[in-house]
Amino acid sequence: MIEISIEKELLGSLGKMDLCVDLQIEKQSFVALSGQSGSGKTTLLRILAGLEKAKGRISVDQEVWLDQNVYRVPQKRGIGFVFQDYALFPNMSVLENLLFVKKDKVLAEQLLEMTELGELAHRKPATLSGGQKQRVSLCRAMMNRPKLLLMDEPLSALDPSMRTKLQHEILSLHKAFETTTIMVSHDPSEMYKLSSRVVVLSQGKIVQDGDAKSVLLRTQGSQKFSFEGELLDIVKVDVIYVAIVAIGQQIVEVVLDEGEAQNLRAGDTVNIGTKAFAPILHKK
Amino acid sequence: MDFEFTQVWHPLVLSLKTLGFVGVLLVVLGIPLAYLLSKEELKYKWFIETLVTLPLIFPPIAIGFLLLLLLGKYGWVGSYLNQIGIRFIFDFKGLVLAGFVAALPLMVKPLQSAIELFPKAIKEAAYMSGKSPLYTLCFIVLPSIRKSLVAALLIALARALGEVGITLMLGGNIVGKTDTISLAIYNAVFDGDYPLALSLCSILIVVSLAVFAALHFLERRDQVL
The missing domain is CATH 3.40.50.300 (P-loop containing nucleotide triphosphate hydrolases)
Incomplete structure (x- = not known):
């Protein structure tokens, strides 16, 4: 001990x-x-x-x-x-x-x-x-x-x-x-x-x-999965907003509505999770 | 050539003998001094550092004069040493001291920075293996920086070989007793004996080339290892 x-x-x-x-x-x-x-x-x-x-x-x-x-x-x-x-x-x-x-x-x-x-x-x-x-x-x-x-x-x-x-x-x-x-x-x-x-x-x-x-493990409650990432940018496309997030070595896009986009700034640390769908795992 | 063989031979042997003693002193005192000065938390570091570096900045002839005052028969330290039979002035010991004082900063300063730059983590790894700082210094640090160590020693010895100012003051330039090869050149030129001066010069050139060759050889060998 x-x-x-x-x-x-x-x-x-x-x-x-x-x-x-x-x-x-x-x-x-x-x-x-x-x-x-x-x-x-x-x-x-x-x-x-x-x-x-x-x-x-x-x-x-x-x-x-x-x-x-x-x-x-x-x-x-x-x-x-x-x-x-x-x-x-x-x-x-x-x-x-x-x-x-x-x-x-x-x-x-x-x-x-x-x-x-x-x-x-x-x-x-x-x-x-x-x-x-x-x-x-x-x-x-x-x-x-x-x-x-x-x-x-x-x-x-x-x-x-x-x-x-x-x-x-x-x-x-x-x-x-x-x-x-x-x-x-x-x-x-x-x-x-x-x-x-x-x-x-x-x-x-x-x-x-x-x-x-x-x-x-970062998931909370009924979340299927959750990743921590860094918000790189928010781009307005027509009426929606697209957030660009770096997770580890990868960059992904997530669709946001105006209310969500207003509270976020580039450089913020964010969690990306989902509840509705079961994630699919593929062998590469 | 109308000079005698001993006029060349004697100063050469005297210089080599002086260098031998200076070399031993540089290793025995210079390495511990460099290690001591590499410690960040050393008390009075600035004072010791100034003392060691002084001969590099201060004119040699003035250093020689100060040492003469200090070590002379009636000097502050010399009077005590004289009583126990140790004499530096007009003596071989004076030549060794002169060479040592002049060479010390050239030995200590590069070695000190080589020890300081040695990665701390490697020393700590040795400590955690149960080894003392002294053991680590002798078996890890010094062998790893041996190239800098030998280069510093060779350059310091080259400086000691060319020493004139302090040697003149302490040794007195007594022909046949304390005229090292550099002083012998001065004496020969002063007497208008250019062939002798040239012969002595050639010897110094050969010695210098040998030092260069040694440095080059060390570098090559280090690359092979």
Whole structure:
């Protein structure tokens, strides 16, 4: 069990704010941490890792990492950390990167095998692709069999197909090592696939906390489906109005009447949903 | 040619010996100093930084004079050192000190910025692997910036080789004792012995070309790795 109760003053996107988090995390669980940029996600991870100081208390399996009198340095916390930009040791080969953490060749080879990196063991990080680098970083984080694995948007710099592949690898590593994991992510499908619990931060406070389905599903009441999107433009065509909305990587048109159009401005965040028709799912 | 072989040989050996000691001092003191200055939260950082950079801006001859006042037989520091038998003035130690002071900013400043620019996340990854900042510096940071390190060292040594002003003040330009190769050129020109000056110059040209070749070789090797 990991118990977190911390406070820290931050300079967020809207000026000063207080990061104030109370969380209990079950052993071996996989928690996704979400929220807008500047909401304090990365800072929370860094406080857990001991890279930043904060007021409050952190205890992991009865060990106190932080309280009024204790501050355990990052070296002594037994943490695995996966950075968004990999942070591999540039002067070492893939295998050396892993062995630097712990001289355990058997574990290193097992990890490289699991992530299909066996062939690349003697390559330098500079010669690897983004996806390969992040797999090395993931293996490296697992080398000291961490009590807690922290991942800060590990897949956000990768293309969609590589992302899916790595999601599977993260999941299989999580199953094999049963490491308690906290991952910062913005991708709902990723959070749904990987995590058992989703925590949403806003302005330094937890605003939602629950299983992936209850937090991520956006439909309300009898809605068949609902998407969140950004309103790009409203165009008047004869007597009707057409709203152009960006949903993820796609752009769609929705017909509005005059009353609806008057309340909306380009740049608004909107929900698109429907109640009457059953959506049709086609395989592409 | 009507000059003696020792007139070339002696200054050359003296310069190389000085460079050897300066090189060791630059590695032993320059690297920790660069690391210290790369820390953001260092107290009196501006003061140490000014002290290290001073010889780059301040005229060498004036630096030499100030060091002479400081380390002379009756100087503020020199009088104490003299009592325990350490002498810098008109001595080989003075040459090493002169070369070191002149070369230090050229070693420390580029190295400091290379350490500062080294990604923070990589250092943090090493800390979370259980490694201390010193271990991380020695096994991750310095090996990763070795090209900058060696380039800084070579350029600093080249500066020490050409040192005249401080060396003149501290060493006294005693022929056969403290006349480094650069001072020997000055002496030869002063005596109107142009062939000797030219020979000494050629040696400096060869040494400089060797430094360039070494820098080039390092760059090539780095690309292959």
